[in-house]
Amino acid sequence: MKAMYLAPIALALALAGCGGKESYTVGGTVNGLKFSGMELSNGSSKVAVQPAADGSAVKFQLPNSIDYGDEYEIVIKNPAHQSCGPALSGGLKGSAGYTQTIDVTINCAVNAFKLSGPVTGLNVAGLIIINGNGTAQEIAKDAANFEYADAIQSQSSYGLVVLKQPAGKSCTIANGTGVMQDDAVKNVAITCVPA
């Protein structure tokens, strides 16, 4: 009877003796996390990851350890307004023991969207629009539509204004100010009339 218990203990001791670990925690680092709502899972093991107050990198560890040789695959549920993925392609999958520790790096970026809309009455060249110190963009003569070059990050404010009026025209921008939500803004309207 006693021998039945001894065998596994001996095996465990042997493994420990040669430096091998019996169980591995699945964890890593998330960079660029700014919004809440992120959840990482490996099978049924799940952990919510919250952004740091100062926006710095945060560590995560899944609650369940896995055994030597077990496969893992981290599945990402994105936080609000952001998209996250492995720093290294294929880096979310692996096998315990292939490396000394399972330390997965995940990078998150804030989703960004563009501003666009119709242009009327612009039959000369020279109109230049800006958003803050963003791209100073000329809108071409006879343009019927425009799209501002810079994508605006979700939850950031924007205010498109006329930096330079074209000769003989006065152009105004409607719906050019707001806070970017999670979709492109397509109703910014540029209207030019004789000055």
Add this chain to the structure above:
Amino acid sequence: MKSMYVRASVSALCAALLAGCGGGDDGSLVLQATIYGLTKPGLVLTSGSQEVTASAGVGAVTFPNLIEEDSTIDVKIKTQPTAAKCDVDPKTVGLKANYYTARQVVINCTTNSYFLGGTIAGLTGDGLVLNNGDQQVKPAAGATGFTFANKVADGANYGVTVLQQPAGQVCTVANNVGTMPSGDVSNIAVTCTKA
């Protein structure tokens, strides 16, 4: 007698050749400086008797003459750019010149920046939010002036808009678009009236 002439002419030839490749700095090493953050013209760097001008926006300059192996790398700033300040990274000078150190001089530049703000008339309601792109300022009811917390770089464009109107009022902004001068902007005029 003849050999004296030969010697003299050989040394004259040598001198002419050396002068052709830049005179005193008769070395074998390319002296290069990497420049970060330079957005303005006018930066002049010296190394001994030679100098090089870096134009706005360049990321690196190479001195016209080669320098000698084992000479001391001694790059200095002779003239600062307009509206910006550059510093030589002290860790990258004072070293003995070799193939690597002669290419690793670093210059860090920062463009001068100034406050952006203006006056407010008639603000009686709470909730006004002004923005310059993604920068915001929230003047309280009764405020007669505003300044954005973050300075704006000399030469950067700005465009201030009303992101959110105060309760019960409509505010408009004048003088709200421009290019940052070499000094604070305080002439943006916000006027609020009853909605």
